Amino acid sequence: MKRSIQKVIIVGQGISGTFLSWFCYQAGIDFIVIDEANTHAPSRVAAGIINPVTGRRVVKVWLDDVILPFAETAYKAMGTFLNLPAITRTVLIDFFPNPFMKESFLKKLAQKEDYISLLENEAPYAASFNYEFGIGLIDPAYIVHLQQLLPAWRTFLKQQRRLVEEPLDFEQLRAEAGAVHYKDHTADRLLFCDGAAGSANPYFSRLPFALNKGEALIIEAPELPAGHLYKKSMLLAPIAEPGIFWAGTNYIWDFKDEAPTADFRQSATHTLEQWLKVPFKIIDHKASVRPATVERRPFAGFHPVYTNIGILNGMGTKGCSLAPYFAHQLMEHLLYQRPLQPEVDISRFKGILSRPLQ
Numbered sequence: 001m002k003r004s005i006q007k008v009i010i011v012g013q014g015i016s017g018t019f020l021s022w023f024c025y026q027a028g029i030d031f032i033v034i035d036e037a038n039t040h041a042p043s044r045v046a047a048g049i050i051n052p053v054t055g056r057r058v059v060k061v062w063l064d065d066v067i068l069p070f071a072e073t074a075y076k077a078m079g080t081f082l083n084l085p086a087i088t089r090t091v092l093i094d095f096f097p098n099p100f101m102k103e104s105f106l107k108k109l110a111q112k113e114d115y116i117s118l119l120e121n122e123a124p125y126a127a128s129f130n131y132e133f134g135i136g137l138i139d140p141a142y143i144v145h146l147q148q149l150l151p152a153w154r155t156f157l158k159q160q161r162r163l164v165e166e167p168l169d170f171e172q173l174r175a176e177a178g179a180v181h182y183k184d185h186t187a188d189r190l191l192f193c194d195g196a197a198g199s200a201n202p203y204f205s206r207l208p209f210a211l212n213k214g215e216a217l218i219i220e221a222p223e224l225p226a227g228h229l230y231k232k233s234m235l236l237a238p239i240a241e242p243g244i245f246w247a248g249t250n251y252i253w254d255f256k257d258e259a260p261t262a263d264f265r266q267s268a269t270h271t272l273e274q275w276l277k278v279p280f281k282i283i284d285h286k287a288s289v290r291p292a293t294v295e296r297r298p299f300a301g302f303h304p305v306y307t308n309i310g311i312l313n314g315m316g317t318k319g320c321s322l323a324p325y326f327a328h329q330l331m332e333h334l335l336y337q338r339p340l341q342p343e344v345d346i347s348r349f350k351g352i353l354s355r356p357l358q
């Protein structure tokens with residue numbers, strides 16, 4: 001099918017904008033990325049965990065059989081290109097926090113649910129963790145190395161003179177029938193991957209965002225066995241440096257700012273003290289706002305009135321697994337008019353998006 005798209009402007013270089021620009025590059029489309037370099041964006045604060053099961057009832061994540069293999073392949077390809085390990089396949093050691101969670105897990109196990117099993121040899125963990133109700137295994141799970149991947153892609157964009165490091169000035173954005181103009185750039189399409197800022201974006205603020213704030217402690221725990229993910233009432237994930245772990249998280253829907261809270265620090269410290277038998281030291285405390293949505297599904301597609309302005313957003317708690325797949329789907333939609341997954345396609349909000357801009 002003939003391609004009519006020559007140039008794209010992408011706003012945001014979180015995990016969504018990173019993959020959208022990666023697929024532009026792969027497709028040979030000219031593009032620039034405008035990003036204001038926010039070190040507190042969720043893509044810079046997240047642990048990078050991909051867990052194939054979710055919730056108290058231990059259910060498989062949405063579209064697990066297509067989204068997870070796609071993500072693994074996409075991260076590996078990007079890692080090879082940038083010469084870094086972008087993703088590690090691992091197991092999640094699931095310490096049941098109470099008898100009810102154990103019962104749920106065993107019920108799913110009896111139904112032969114994918115990904116889950118019981119840990120046969122608990123001995124390696126008994127020296128490091130306190131636990132009372134047994135241990136399950138979730139396999140495979142993944143750790144995406146966001147702290148290496150995002151800066152490496154940013155460096156590549158800079159080298160290619162494709163990065164504009166500034167906040168987008170909406171006053172200077174003009175969308176016409178045939179083109180989008182921003183300062184001295186002209187493109188066929190502009191795509192917003194602006195995370196939580198999307199809820200105040202004049203083009204897309206009417207979409208049903210349900211932002212929530214999350215926090216994490218970064219701890220030093222050199223005696224904790226490396227290489228796995230650990231879960232009890234919180235998650236522990238190894239990050240790049242040996243002996244350093246990410247510990248989180250919480251979900252705050254009613255918040256005044258993006259700052260870390262004393263409440264989380266206190267409760268997470270208490271949880272770690274109860275759970276870990278090995279010594280640990282807190283070395284950082286981070287917080288950020290997740291671009292979550294009321295329907296718990298991403299937003300992808302083009303504005304019904306400003307048809308050359310699009311969006312890839314609403315990744316919620318699962319940007320690491322959802323962003324590669326839906327960035328690719330949006331590119332295929334843009335280049336070859338292939339349909340978007342109905343649950344993410346913003347054409348379902350045509351009515352509210354067609355009202356005058358806010």
Ligand SMILES: Cc1cc2nc3c(=O)[nH]c(=O)nc-3n(C[C@H](O)[C@H](O)[C@H](O)COP(=O)(O)OP(=O)(O)OC[C@H]3O[C@@H](n4cnc5c(N)ncnc54)[C@H](O)[C@@H]3O)c2cc1C
Nearest residue numbers: 012014015016036038042043048049168195214318319320
């Ligand atoms: C504590 C915490 C832990 C998490 N853990 C995980 C996890 O383990 N696994 C997982 O899959 N997900 C996790 N998440 C969720 C994940 O972080 C998000 O789903 C994902 O990062 C969203 O990526 P994004 O690129 O859509 O948005 P963002 O990361 O918000 O990126 C948006 C980018 O756009 C830029 N931007 C915004 N507005 C403008 C503008 N006007 N001009 C220029 N630039 C702009 C921002 O600076 C930013 O760089 C976690 C989130 C939090 C808060």
